[in-house]
Amino acid sequence: MSNSLFGKRSYDVIAFVLLAVLILVVLPLTLDAFRLNLFGKYLTYSFVALGLVLCWGYTGILSLGQGVFFGLGGYCMAMFLKLEASSVANTKIQSTPGIPDFMDWNQITELPFFWRPFHSLTFTLAAIILVPCIMAFVLSFAMFKRRVGGVYFAIITQALSAVMTILIIGQQGYTGGVNGITDLRTLLGWDIRPDHSKVILYFVCCVLLLGCILLGRFVLTSKLGRILVAIRDKEDRVRFSGYDVANFKVFIFCVASAFAAIGGAMFTLQVGFMSPSFVGIVPSIEMVIFCAVGGRQSLVGAVAGALLINYGKTVFSESFPELWLFAMGGLFIAVVLAFPRGLAGLMTDQVMPWVTRMRNGKGGATPSISPSPAE
Amino acid sequence: MLFGYSFGDLGSILVMQGFAGLILFSVFVLMALGLAIIFGQMGVINMAHGEFMILGAYMTFLSSHLFQTYLPSFFGIYFFVAMIVAFLVSGAAGLATEWLLIRHLYRRPLDTLLATWGLSLIMQQAFRTIFGAREVGVELPSWMMGSLNVSSSIEVQINGLFVMALTLMITGAVALLMFKSRWGLQVRAVVNNRVMSGAVGIDTRRIDRLTFGLGCGIAGVAGSAFTMIGSTSPSAGQLYIVDTFLVVVFGGAQSLLGTIASALAISQSQSTLEFFTSGSNAKVTTLLIVIGLLMLRPQGLFVLKVRK
Numbered sequence: 001m002s003n004s005l006f007g008k009r010s011y012d013v014i015a016f017v018l019l020a021v022l023i024l025v026v027l028p029l030t031l032d033a034f035r036l037n038l039f040g041k042y043l044t045y046s047f048v049a050l051g052l053v054l055c056w057g058y059t060g061i062l063s064l065g066q067g068v069f070f071g072l073g074g075y076c077m078a079m080f081l082k083l084e085a086s087s088v089a090n091t092k093i094q095s096t097p098g099i100p101d102f103m104d105w106n107q108i109t110e111l112p113f114f115w116r117p118f119h120s121l122t123f124t125l126a127a128i129i130l131v132p133c134i135m136a137f138v139l140s141f142a143m144f145k146r147r148v149g150g151v152y153f154a155i156i157t158q159a160l161s162a163v164m165t166i167l168i169i170g171q172q173g174y175t176g177g178v179n180g181i182t183d184l185r186t187l188l189g190w191d192i193r194p195d196h197s198k199v200i201l202y203f204v205c206c207v208l209l210l211g212c213i214l215l216g217r218f219v220l221t222s223k224l225g226r227i228l229v230a231i232r233d234k235e236d237r238v239r240f241s242g243y244d245v246a247n248f249k250v251f252i253f254c255v256a257s258a259f260a261a262i263g264g265a266m267f268t269l270q271v272g273f274m275s276p277s278f279v280g281i282v283p284s285i286e287m288v289i290f291c292a293v294g295g296r297q298s299l300v301g302a303v304a305g306a307l308l309i310n311y312g313k314t315v316f317s318e319s320f321p322e323l324w325l326f327a328m329g330g331l332f333i334a335v336v337l338a339f340p341r342g343l344a345g346l347m348t349d350q351v352m353p354w355v356t357r358m359r360n361g362k363g364g365a366t367p368s369i370s371p372s373p374a375e
Numbered sequence: 376m377l378f379g380y381s382f383g384d385l386g387s388i389l390v391m392q393g394f395a396g397l398i399l400f401s402v403f404v405l406m407a408l409g410l411a412i413i414f415g416q417m418g419v420i421n422m423a424h425g426e427f428m429i430l431g432a433y434m435t436f437l438s439s440h441l442f443q444t445y446l447p448s449f450f451g452i453y454f455f456v457a458m459i460v461a462f463l464v465s466g467a468a469g470l471a472t473e474w475l476l477i478r479h480l481y482r483r484p485l486d487t488l489l490a491t492w493g494l495s496l497i498m499q500q501a502f503r504t505i506f507g508a509r510e511v512g513v514e515l516p517s518w519m520m521g522s523l524n525v526s527s528s529i530e531v532q533i534n535g536l537f538v539m540a541l542t543l544m545i546t547g548a549v550a551l552l553m554f555k556s557r558w559g560l561q562v563r564a565v566v567n568n569r570v571m572s573g574a575v576g577i578d579t580r581r582i583d584r585l586t587f588g589l590g591c592g593i594a595g596v597a598g599s600a601f602t603m604i605g606s607t608s609p610s611a612g613q614l615y616i617v618d619t620f621l622v623v624v625f626g627g628a629q630s631l632l633g634t635i636a637s638a639l640a641i642s643q644s645q646s647t648l649e650f651f652t653s654g655s656n657a658k659v660t661t662l663l664i665v666i667g668l669l670m671l672r673p674q675g676l677f678v679l680k681v682r683k
Contacts, residue, residue: 062485148673151420151484155620156666162617163662170655281617285422285492292489325500332493336486337479 011348015300016213023206033195038314039307040202040270043209046306047263049291050212050299051256056288057296058220059252060232061140061149065157066260066287068164069132071279073261075168075175076131078274079115080124081184081192101183106173115174121188128265129258136257137250144246144253149235158281165280180275184268192269205266212259213299219255220299228252260287289328293335295344305343388650396646398535398604401542403638405597406615407622408549411634413590414623416566417583419477420488423495424594424619425612430468430498431461431595432607433506439513451516454599458541461599462592469591473584481583495612502609512606534603541600545593550631552589562586617662625665627675637676641665 027039048066055061088097094104099111117123139160143153168175176182184192191197219225230238231245239245268274277283287306294305309328316324339346406428413421421427438457442450472494480487515534553559564572565582573579601607622641626633641661648657669675 062488064488142670143673146670146673148670151418151488152624152669152673154420154485154488155624156669159617159621159662159666163659163666166655166662167659170653170659282613289489289492322500322504325496329493329496329500332496333476333490336490336493337476340483340486 011352012217012298012300015298015344015347016210016217019213019300019303020210023209024203028199028202033198036202037195037198037270039311040198040205041267042307042310043202043205043303044263044267044270045287045290045310046303047209047212047266048260048287049294049302049306050209050216051259052288052291053296053299053302054216054219054228054259055252055256056291057298057302058225058232059228059249060235061249061253062154062288063157063253063256064154064281064284064288065161065164066256067279067281067284068157068161069136069257069260070264070267070283070287071164071168071274071276072132072135073128073264074268074274074278075181075264076118076124076128076261077265077268078181078184079118080121081187081268082181083115083118084187085183085185100176100181102176102179102181103173108173112174128261132257132261133254136254140250140253141246144249147246149249158284161279161281161284165276168276168279176275178276180273180277182273182275184272187269193272198270201266201270205270208262208266209303212262213303216255216259216299219252224248289332291342293331293342295342295347297341298344298348301342301344301347308343392646392650393643394531394535395649396643397539399646400639400642401539402597402601402604403618403622403642404542404546404635405600406594406619407626407634407638408546408631409590409593409597410619411623411626411631412549412593413587414620415630415634416562416586417481418484419481419587420484420491420620421477421587421590422488422492422616423472423498423612424591425614425616426495426498426502427465427469427591427594427612428598428601428615429502429607429609429612431465431598432602432611433502433511433598434461434464434595435599435602436506436511436513436607443514454516454603458596458599461595463595465595465598466588466592469594470584470588472591473587477587478580478583499609499612506609508609510606510608510611513602515603538600538603541596545596546635549593553631558582558585621662621665625669625675627677630675630677633675633677 023039023043028036031039048070051069052063052066055063082100086098086100091097091099091101091104094101096104096109099108100115103111118127139157143149143156148156168180169178171177186192192201220228227238227243227248231248235245264274264278267278286309290306290309291302292305293309294303295301309331313324313328316327335342341349406424409427410421410424413419413424435454435457438453438460442453442456446453472491476490476494477487480490553562561572561577561582564575564577565579569579572582598607618641622638623634625641626635626637644664645657645661648660651657652660
């Protein structure tokens with residue numbers, strides 16, 4: 001396989017390099033700061049899509065609750081930034097200075113205990129990864145050990161995202177309610193609001209994303225990745241071969257949740273607020289759709305899907321708001337019915353063989369490259 | 376004395392909260408019945424179920440308008456006509472959906488979820504384009520308004536009673552259809568063993584299509600009943616889809632009795648808790664309890680043995 005130029009592995013490498021060039025060079029050179037920030041926002045969704053490639057595309061676990069983990073990561077970051085923004089000097093007009101403004105509006109006079117550790121950046125950074133991971137672990141451990149999976153897992157995670165939204169909206173005094181945590185200003189004294197900071201944050205986001213892609217690729221190409229695919233295709237056989245299937249599923253679900261949480265934290269930093277509208281059922285399903293459209297079995301494809309759909313959403317809803325939902329709905333149906341492997345599948349199955357044929361067709365007698373053997 | 380209420384008051388409160396819970400129960404049962412048939416019997420996740428319900432609600436809204444404009448003298452009975460219209464339209468839409476979309480996806484249950492989500496987006500936007508984004512309500516005929524005074528401190532709404540009676544009737548009809556008719560026998564056979572049912576001459580594709588259509592039709596009736604107690608908006612369907620799925624899963628996906636029992640448990644605990652804490656806390660607590668119970672007992676309350 002490795003001697004053909006367009007072997008499956010080299011597709012991945014080419015795609016990765018193209019994506020890196022696109023987000024690190026092309027976009028920053030061609031877009032103004034506002035648009036670049038928008039793309040930075042789209043990139044944060046692609047963290048979630050990456051996690052879904054790992055747990056859904058490769059392991060067969062469909063989670064409709066990724067918004068919860070995205071939100072947890074985002075809220076952890078937002079709590080730290082909010083505490084920094086509500087210093088005693090900034091909030092001296094409140095009846096209790098030094099606590100976030102929405103707490104003051106809700107007659108809370110003391111910082112709740114679970115907010116206190118978020119004064120520390122180290123704790124916050126750890127919490128961004130650990131809080132969603134612990135939650136994902138508890139949930140998935142309880143379910144996978146009892147061999148609940150598939151559709152049931154999807155419905156339970158969906159219920160979880162509903163619970164989370166209602167909880168955040170209901171506990172207004174502790175979470176900022178439906179408006180979320182807004183008016184975030186500085187990170188350790190560095191103002192995150194002006195354009196030049198946003199450009200820096202965009203690049204941080206890109207580097208983290210590329211890192212996550214490499215990490216995901218490392219997991220998938222390792223022996224562990226093989227076991228994950230085997231679990232997706234014939235879970236019972238893997239179990240009969242002596243593997244503890246549940247542990248693998250719990251692991252990959254936790255990795256996916258951690259990816260989502262990193263995305264959420266970057267979202268808060270770049271957009272400057274976090275609200276329950278990124279936690280609930282609708283955003284969670286949309287994130288699954290990004291992944292499905294891009295290609296549920298391709299890390300780079302999922303990122304491309306997130307970028308394309310969100311870009312399409314922005315363009316469409318600016319000019320034809322009426323048509324957007326029709327277009328989006330039609331797109332999902334088309335992708336599921338006609339291209340279950342998404343854009344990436346379209347590339348590898350249709351476009352690349354065509355390119356190869358064209359190259360070889362010119363040469364006349366050269367034998368066509370045999371398709372790479374099925375994995 | 377408890378919480379500052381006398382025991383007489385407390386009794387009345389319990390009865391009234393119980394009654395509110397019963398209305399919620401009726402709505403849950405109506406919504407969940409259609410889903411229990413589609414999800415439980417066929418294993419298809421229909422995320423557009425809420426939209427089929429809203430379709431029924433809009434049909435009721437349309438019929439109420441038509442009756443008001445053209446047949447004002449028959450306005451008292453428009454609701455019965457509206458229900459039939461809602462059933463037929465939602466059912467026909469369901470049949471079309473099955474034929475165009477679902478039948479290609481029976482081997483990929485998780486993909487039905489995505490495809491029907493796409494469908495629900497299209498339907499929502501269609502409702503918004505046709506009926507406008509604002510909430511609409513129907514006008515109730517005069518005999519359905521008002522309430523009955525059972526005692527000096529207890530009163531029950533007539534439209535609530537009507538919805539309950541309707542739920543009883545529809546549930547009875549579905550139970551008859553599933554357990555006494557030839558068609559129901561065939562459906563249950565297909566659920567138990569699809570290949571063998573095909574081998575003994577049951578047209579499993581036709582059964583699938585009719586089952587899906589019936590499920591959507593019942594959703595339409597549910598939506599129609601829903602207009603009696605609430606208003607309708609294009610995106611209202613999404614609010615109920617999670618509750619409905621939880622009711623079905625909690626009850627045990629293949630059991631109609633389980634669906635009813637879990638609808639009762641969930642609605643009663645929610646409305647009772649609502650009295651003691653805020654509405655959102657009650658909902659969170661109920662959902663968390665259900666999730667917790669499902670972790671302990673993943674197969675749901677009632678289990679039907681199915682050969683895989």
